[in-house]
Amino acid sequence: MDRRVLFASLILFAGGATGVGVALFAFVGVDDATIDAEVVWESEPVAGDDGSGAVVATMDGDPLVLQPTVEDGTRTIRATEAGGGVEWRRAVGGSDTADDGDGTDPPATSALVTGELGGDEVVAFTTESGSLVVLDPTDGSERFAVDLGRPGGFPPAIGDLDGDGDAEIAAVTTDGTVRAVDAAGEPVFETDLDAPVERRPLAIDFDDSEGDIARGLAVATAVDGERSITLLGATGEAQWTTTPSVTPLSWNAADTRSGPVLALGGANGNLETIDVADGESRYEVGLQDLPVTVGDADPGRVYVGGSGSVWAVDLLDGEVVWKQQYGGDTRVNAPGVADVDGDGTPGPVVVNRNGGVLALNQNGEAIARGTVGGAVVYAGPLFADVTGDGSAEVLVVTESGRIVALSD
Template sequence: MDRRVLFASLILLAGGATGVGVALFAFVGIDDAAVESEVVWETEPVAGDDGSGAVVATMDGDSLVLQSTVEDGERAVRATAVGGDVEWRTPLSAVGPPGATGGDAADGGASDGDPPDVSDLASGTLDGDPVVAFTTESGSLVVLDAADGATRFTVDLGDPGGLRPAIGDLTGDGRAEVAAATADGRVVAVDGAGDTVFETTLDASVDRRPLIADFEAEDGGEAARGVAIATVGDEGATVRLLDANGDPRWTATPAVTPLTWTAADTPDGPVLALGGTNGNLQTIALADGSGRFEVGLQDLPIAVGDASPGRIHVGGAGSVWAVDLRDGDIAWKQQYGGDTRVNAPGVADVAGTGEPGPVAMNRGGEVLAMNANGEVIAQGNVGAAVVYAGPLFADVTGDGTDEVLVVTEDGRIVAFDD
């Protein structure tokens, strides 16, 4: 069957002073010739997380899926290798108190009552070593070596935690730092050894994960670096970009209350892309906090995902949107799975063509891999499962091309090959 591409005009209703405008987009149909992805391996269910907190860490070409789990009544982080074998498991009881360093991965016993909660995980590299970071509900930032689960360091945040930390080059010295925020508005950044870079307390609560923006300067301009923090107070939402000293580079009042957000580069400089609770997508310039554009996607809610060159990809109510990061024009819309909510899309070269494309996962367990034009190149299904997570990527077949990994609500890891 020939690929069906339907073109339509979408009238985006003005949102008062927000200036939501008019756009032309391509509605891209699903071709019957799209490849049906094959499940190459999957793990048994494991309790402790709904799947949205899992990440991938890669060491010397070998990938591990890192999850927060509850096993034998105890909270732990565990690493699953390609094929499904568990490489290591670090119970929270083995991490040690704030200030501890160099702890070894070990099995811990059951705890009394419900095991403590931890945040979603973040993966990155500190001083050349792959790491996984998270915060605890009691108020600690924990960083483990991804290779073996040993404790790299723990830091007392001073207030209850629970927000996913961020890893990136905050200072511009080529070495990454870790930033964490508490719900009460305390923000802490530390270096690769756990030493404090800055500490500051804001005058509002924080309920979104912090972002580290670490874009390089272009054409002699100033690098866009800092920790982006979204707070919500009595007068609405505020976005701040903190510098390496913890001082605000700028403070902005966005037109939307961010539900999800990410940092992305554009031809006109890097931006923060905010997915509003009202279904609108807004971008804010990282250079000065000025608003770039706001566009209504006619879906509610929306989940801001990964960017590819010049575009940001957004999950909606049964739809995936590609939005031009320069002017907010909608490049295309792909619809699948009825009105089932689509999680934040990822971007990877799963076809091995050298051209990354978006990959989406909806709550019903349906996977859709697309090219840059929104045309479907592969699709699959995890079966009877609920999925809250966006897709993860790793080379699970050894062919040099990324495959799609999905973590379901019950903790199963499912690996797809096109």
């Protein structure tokens, strides 16, 4: 077969679930013309995180990979530069985080997040003991820390929650307290949802020339198995609360021509979208009968990983635009989006649990594939131009904390 795309009319049914969409899509094949990606550099393994906590930041325009680690019994944030050298380390919580010899692990941190506060890039996280910490990614210095008063451990969210042009940062505690602060760490609001939090919060922050897009902070909670999603406004008041049809194991915020949505990856293999404007479910579409993971979105569509497959789903109507099978029945982690071939058009990139990497264009055609070699990977891909060629390389952080950079 001399074409990359095999179009087959397939109808996807969702096991009789009420309100579940029926989708017509194109199955996309991987052929032998796909370019094999090569390992550009890799770092040494490091303990303390399974790879899912890492992010990319910049220092004087050069990329850094930041990871939560444990070094000499101390919880540490580590910055690795292109080539594998360590640029800086920052102990979390000072000496009281050190292992005192009784075998107790140092307090955990959440996954890291990056964003812009007050015009500067920052990296932020929460601690299990209940602090929100914001660092300067160029040197690891502390910008500010906020006592949440209760146990933390979920990644914070950074975004312009009120549409005034300045970003805020919001953190949640495990028992449902939500606290937002401004770029200086000063309080913006505090709200108690009186329910355990289940997922990282999502900042709803999309540019809109009309100024009428709903903004705020989405928080997922659960009480006695009853799951809810609440959108908080600029002062912490609840705009709406809804009960999703799926049990969300992952979620993300995305924009559409009809306004922003929350895309939920269900334990039953369904994707559901919730309208940010009013909390109503737009649609639910069945993808497979195993859990699926929501990844990044580009204009109008979101990419979803599952068991041996990745889907591109139209966010407006739930139509599955294409499905790509990859790696047998190995789980595919949350897809990312980047321009990895330098053509100016970003496309999805996926990494599966066996360390297989597949880069696709927007039509679902494979443009590059590679592997990190016999490693377990729980995280989605990261991206940075580590070679200076003007296009993004794919960075994979393995379960052992090893960073592998691949380029086509």
